[in-house]
Amino acid sequence: MANVKNWQLGRDVAYQYPESRPKKQWAIVFDLNKCIACQTCTLACKTTWTSGKGQEYMLWNNVETKPWGGYPLAWDMRILEQLGRQDWDKNGAYLGKTVIEAADDKERVLHWAPRDEDWQYPNIGEDDCGGGTLDGGAHLRVLPHDKWFFYLPRTCAHCTYPACLAACPRKAIYKREEDGIVLIDQERCKGYGECVRACPYKKSMENPYTRTSEKCVGCYPAVEQGVQPQCVVNCIGKIRVMGFISPPWRARADNPVDFLVHEKGLALPYYPQLGLEPNIYYVPPIHADRQYLEQMFGPRVHEAIARYRELPKDPVAAGLLCLIGSTDRIIHRFDVKDGKASGYDEAGAELVTVPVSEPVIERPPWDARIGAIRNNTP
């Protein structure tokens, strides 16, 4: 067991192998205020990667409604419950145990093993509200809302310290040095399913036809060509951007992912207390229950929400948000000048330039030409 640095927890954590950060680390940032659960991402992944036998139930990308949804069933509650208290100190350091630290000496990772019935309800809890029941219609006038739900799109987090990789007794899982993508070697995997038990996010899945385990491949063939993954480029809500995240000590303010996560503190890893340094990051939903969000995103969530609400005053951040969803290519660097935001590839070539604000036209509510009331339906 090694001691490795986990910047998300503000302390060292235990891990099976010594620290070995990749040259670049694959990451996706999602703005949860904008996801509409259209599941286009889910289908984009499904049709690209999991149309084979034994993959029928697999959703490497899924979108669930929080607080009640979860695929597989209650995946998050089941591991959080086992983990015990998850406190943080005043400076943002995690005081509890990680899933690796909480495992006894006969196990590598604290875990639970999903059974087939756990994979039967991908849409459970869809659009169900948290915050109790209501007899009649609700008027949600203040933030956060007392009746709330939000959509949580999820892929594999290509963790810096993957539990799946740590748990595999055959060493059939590896993390690529060039981009941090975590892959299961389909030639060597023997289908023990240790990764399926160990991944607390339940993003490793058994294939009963090939009798191996499979997981999100980060769309590595696209990434190798400088293109963002299928679930990102097909996102209808344009809520996602894929790029490469640096650890905070190497962060660059002109890298879109570093900017959102490190520079602005707008996007946070989910369930960081599990201890794997997951690399999918979320801009938290501003309307949802704060205690619930704190459990999911840690104590920095309050600050992230405050920052989000200040975005209209921040032209650089607003510019970056306009760039998201404007190109299929991976943006390595961006800048915002003269009301325009531009993204550049790894070699520095310009990929796209977009205006930060579109012209606003105000029209009277009554359209005299056709004799009708104009609806303000965005």
Add this chain to the structure above:
Amino acid sequence: MLRLRVISTAAALVFSAACATSSTTFVEQTATPMIEVEVPKVAADLSAADPFAAYWNASRPASFALIAQPMLPPRPDHATTDDIQVQAIHDGTRVAFRLRWHDAEPSEAGRLGEHSDAVALQFPVVNDRLPPVTMGAAGMPVHIFHWRAQYQRDAERGKPEIKDLYPNASIDMYAMDFKEAASGSTEEREQFNPGVALGNPQSYKKSGVDELLAEGFATSAVQAGHGSVARGEWKDGFWTVVITRPLVIEGASTLRPGASTSVAWAVWQGGLHEVGSRKCVAMNWVPLKVQ
């Protein structure tokens, strides 16, 4: 030593009692704790694996305690299989092992989250320099014969399709599997099944028993078979599995009358989700006396 002699006398008594009943009907004998396995020669054809053939009457069952795999996590919390009963015979060219252990109910695996009952025999590749019993070490390979109930199911009923595992599964269409237009070749269709497309032995129909070579944990690799055959039957709370193999397999393990060699074993309780390193194993190598 005295205790040992007493034990073997008791075993001999049981043995002669068994033989006395009949030589054409198989009789299940009571196993006694032993420290080695005797491999008598019988006049029988051991090319097929038959757990209840009368020729097993010629071999005294020896029982050996098992321990929860002690080295590499994940490992069992305690010994889930207390002991294994071993019988062995040879016919001059082949050797057969009859392995019997308690298991409350059979588990064959197939569906998500299920695991198979299994047993494995392990032999050193070089007889006079025993490798670590824990699956060998670099430069000190071991030769393994791995039976799974799941592999036997493949051999007897074919490798299961999704509809065999989930009869009510509703599947619109697999890639290139058109109902009315021309479909792709098998190879083209299997491209969408990564383990199959890459030739992973796990993704192909099994013969019942896998032959493997290993040089330590995490290194086992399936080899082309050398004519090993296995068959198991679960009855009344026990698995009885026979694995037969040629005595001499050049380039892997060799068993020769009079020459000393050793054997070890492992048992997996699939119903308790044992698989891979979650297993119960022999404490040490057990000498094999091939007569």
